[in-house]
Amino acid sequence: MTQAVLDRPTGQERSFVRVQEIIQECGASESALIPILQRIQDEYRYLPEEILSYVATVLDISPATVCGVATFYAQFSLVPKGKHVVRVCDGTACHVRDNRALIESVRKRLKITGKQITSDDNMYTLEIVNCIGACALAPAVVVDEQVHGQMTGEKILKLFNQIDAKDKEAEK
């Protein structure tokens, strides 16, 4: 965990000033910890270690407690996430419809290996999640909060190409 945070990409300017604003908006008290973490995660796309320490300082609680909350809820991530988050459903329905092959082609396309979940260029993060309630569409994939049903390896590659093209467009 620590390693991944230290290795976080440079050149991505993060807004520390926003953190202070978020804390002020939510109220600097322990009871506001979860909403604060949610909004910081929206800002940074993950929860950097140093920022968690800062939150602990401002809320006057122990950093271990903040760490405990940040690791308890599946919605939080302590490692950097890519710009696009791809969630492949691993509920029973999707599982029996061979989502394994799907996962494999995503991993290959993103060149991620072992325990890695984010591509080296920080563009994509792959998450394997529990049933997302779209069993009728199995196998299902959620890309940036949008559900895509009856996915195949081929279809998902096409989707990646589209996203890449859109990103390039936006850069110009």
Added chain:
Amino acid sequence: MSKEFITVDGVHVELNGEKNLLEVVRKAGIDLPTFCYHSELSVFGACRMCVCEVEGRGLQATCSTPPSNGMVIKTNTDKTMRIRRMALELLLSNHCGDCPSCSKNGNCRLQTLAQRLGVTKVRFPKPQFSHEIDDQSASLVRDSGKCILCGDCVRMCKEVQGIGVLDFVGRGWDAKISTAFGKSLADVECVLCGQCATCCPTGAITVKSEIDKAWKAIYDTKKTVVVQVAPAVRAALADHYGVQSGELAMGKLVAALRRLGFDRIYDTSFAADLTTVEEGTEFLGRLASGERLPQFTSCCPAWVKYAEQFHPSLLNNLSSCKSPQQMFSSLAKKHLPETLGVEAENMVVISIMPCTAKKFEAARPEFAENGVPDTDIVLTSQEVIRMMDEGGIQFNELAPESLDMPFGIKTGAGVIFGATGGVAEAVLRLATLGADRTSRKIEFHEVRGMEGIREAEVMVGDKNVRLAVVNGLANAKELVAKVESGESSYDIIEVMSCRGGCIGGAGQPLPNDMAARERRRKLIYECDSLQNLRNAADNPYVQEAYTKWLQSPNSHVAHELLHTAYRHRRRLSGQVIDVQESTNVDAQKVCIKVCVGTGCYTKGAYNTLHKLMARAEKKGYTDRLEIKASFCFENCGGGPSVEVDGNLHSDVTPDSVDKFLKEVVEPKLGLGKQLVNH
């Protein structure tokens, strides 16, 4: 009011205000097993060992069930036993099981309960699990492979010590107990009091052993091994071995240590007398001038570290006296070689302490001369018991022997340092003596006891002195908050990190619960009342030490040797937040780090940072600044602290940002006066 009863296994048991069924069952003489229940901690109810059948309600965890009149409960049924055995089997299947080589072997609750409940085989396969070992701190070793997730350490640190170094992280199968970000205890705000280790049922948190180092020194024929024994150790040994008195236990320990090969055996209580004289004199001085009050005691290293991390503004109020352990070692290293006729480099100073934090204290750089620590090795009571076992010593058979001179002479005042309230009482005995030394009040029962916070008022000369005595850091936290807010005011405050004082230190033998601490407390005061001399000022060897070496209390020489200074200390190691990176690759850049650690944050450091960025932007040189937020430069007294290209600047308040930019930052950017004021 009519009496209330419940029925436990057919026996009527009267209710007497017990908070839960478990306490009632134990009162009825049935030792229900538990892992996660401690009377001093909040109820967690996770281990399921304490389940009983309650008529009409089925199976209940007794630790979290309040007793009510007429309840009928059965502790030993097919169901309850099956559940307990199953819970144990599950715990064992997820445990490394390296018992023979574990330092908790023989003292481990997992082991004992498995044996007691007849769990002889584990039917579940052992999953792969990691042994993460943290042995980086001076005092404690954590081994995740032995953790059963009872959460006792988490609650101990949070509730009794008010710190919260440890917490549960992750969930489900991945759940474990961890410090913030999995750092070592050496790199977080842990004060090394070791109280977490006193309640850990297994070997997941244990005392870091220096036994090997001690044997090595003893086996080295060139070395003269000098040892000091702290006051609280004798009480714990007496209790552990069932010896009637602390004096007797001390005599037997001296005999044992001689047999094991220690060369000179002294009493830390002698140094405690010296501490009382130095600290009492310091206090009377402050009382007369009214400066730096309240005076806080400084003999508990866990409290000192706590204050350094959490209360930078109080450091000036701490007594500058070293602790008895360190006073002893300074004096020993400086003067004993000559007295004993040995080469200084061939003398090893070992201390036997009730305390894990003393290991950290001994390693503090300010307590070393040319890199050689004054105290070379710190052994806890637990370790010394193990050494006696290794050496085959039969403690109970030994005839007591007497300590060596000159540092073997003590007064009762030096002995009570081992219990909460003892330092305060020792200082009171001295302070009320008066110039003509006629007042002979010895016992100050108002400062004795086991309550977390105690207060008293005592006349010292014509002054009414207000004292507070606190034990347990959560209590200290509460008291300090009241002092800082002005709600309470005192002249002198004694702080001991461990509940009960050093008698409850984490180096003491197990069980180390409140009942054991209460027994040890009695033994300490008995020891005190047996002494002919009970006022530190009357210790003849302390007087001689002044004549021979130290001149007078608080003299220049005494200050050099027996006093110290404190420093601001960061809570977490190495973290910086990038706030703004410099984008200008051509021009020379300046790196600015603003501290947002607690000390600086509360003094407005965030506003300093914010204003700094806004002003730089307005002045148009933002792209040449690299701005970072950093955690604690250990300069909290001078906060807000700002570092510019490696140089630390103090007191950069939001109001002084303009001046700071003009005088410190702009010259570095090569910007002249013309830029200013626009």
